[in-house]
Amino acid sequence: MAQESATPPRPSPTLFVSPAPGPFPRRPLAELLVPETQARLAAICRRVRGHILRMTAAAGSGHPGGSLSAVEILTTLYFGIMRHDPANPRWPLRDRFILSKGHAAPALYAVLAEAGYFPPELLLTLRKLGSPLQGHVSYNLDIGVEASSGSLGQGFSVGVGMALAGRLDGLDYRVYVLLGDGELDEGQVWEAALAAAHYRLDNLTAIVDANGIQNDDFVARTLNLEPLAGKWAAFGWRVIEVDGHDLAELARALDAARAVRTRPAVVVARTVKGKGVSFMEHNPEFHGRAPRPDELERALAELGEAGP
């Protein structure tokens, strides 16, 4: 019987497609809206979806649904809105991103790899012993992960602290926090929302990945959040609602959010859980279940990401 190879599994060729690492500037809106940029972002989104599916399938567990819903948001942030440098993840002036919905770790890792924080081959080590790619994100600046999360509601407060520190130090970095809509059940989120408005943190942008589904069921049936925009507005936030899969709308919203002064802004991104894979979309089952090999094949084929 042949011995198992000691080399890691060979990743599919698409995993190697990655833009050259380098500093990312805050791009002006006009630049984000030109068709070439939009096409480039769309291509990155497609690859990121492929990564998410392959990673979770290889891990045999994970949260593909809420990762797929956040792809356009994360891609727009890391490839258009945020100022950061994958070669210098401790750069004090970098804009910070916190994944408060820490179970969407595969989406963040895929985007970080695409941006050049680490080689995409590492993605297939998700959830494996010794990998920096922990099941829920764990603070590790070497790979661009700014804070630990996974227990919902916590990352948002951490973002408030970072925004306060930035103001105190006179640094103009911005802080972005991605929350799930199910996560908004947590009381801590509203404590942080109060604090950010009280301190008029206009260097902080929250984004709600409102995919309408939480662990057990649809959000509306679990614990109704609507009117969601009204709640944020009542807490003193500027609210911008968008289609969270429309790259142009997201660019406009996130650009508008960074221009808001004297108060924080929240982008309520209406999304589809499992977006991009027909049998995962709107399906609570794929909140916390990885695709099986046959499902992976079908999903990649749908995305046009099937490897040889």
Add this chain to the structure above:
Amino acid sequence: MKFRLGMATREAYGRKLAELGALHPEIVVVSGDLAKSTYVYLFRERFPERFFELGISEQNMMGVAAGLALCGKTVFVSTFAVFATSRCYDQIRVSIAQPHLNVKVVASHGGITVGEDGASAQAIEDVALMCALPGFTVIVPADEVETAQAVEVAARTYGPFYIRTGRPRFPVVFDEGYRFELGRAALLRPGNDVTLVANGIMVSVALEAAEILAREGVSARVLAMATVKPIDREAIAAAAEETGAIVTAEEHLIQGALGAAVAQVVAETVPVPVEFVGIRDRYGESGKPEELMRKFGLTPEDVATAARRAMARRDALARRHRFLAAELQP
């Protein structure tokens, strides 16, 4: 033995923190609507821009502290011990302990000496909770001198800390020349018959117990063990070896804190009888601090009684060993 009644350890903390603020521009303070009670208002008065009031929202407060620490700040977070620990335990666990951030949780109103406010306000499990967090350093200072020293050491040492201070004025057991060393017990009284290991307000109680025992011809060693974690293994092993009987005394449940940490070291090094003075599987209640100390068995006489029990057990064990040794003689 009578001690000078010093200031409350929470006040010693607030004064030292305000002083350290001038030396350490990276120190910031996060507070949850209790700045007067925790004495961090003294820092606010001098450094208002480095003071963040977050209202009555402990969960958010811990996360904000984590965010500030992630941006290079040395963060002191203060509220009552019940609110600083159990109220936001998961936030401390995930946002602070797991990434091992430079956050100093300094709580006031530890233990039952909170007094009249009763059970909900009396933290009797806070030290155990904080000891259970990997990487956390946990300190329960005995008086104003040790508190100021511990706060200074915490400010200069990277990592997450929990420091428990108290509401009432504490007897002063250390002189001004005392130098607190992290993870080191302080020998307050030499002795060879039994060792009393205490922290917080129980250090003064243990010293009084040692006086009682001395009148009975018993020489009791008194160790002030402010650092519960990491515990001073050497001092405990030496005490076990040299005195053969140990009593722990703390204003806390006997589970999970000083007594448990000492017993673990004793079990792993020189197994000798250990007796535990502390609160036994119940919550506090309203009353005057001294009344509660009596009711909960935290008086010098209680410590002396425990010492007599520990010595009796040690002596019984020794008799049994001598008997067995004689039986086994060929």
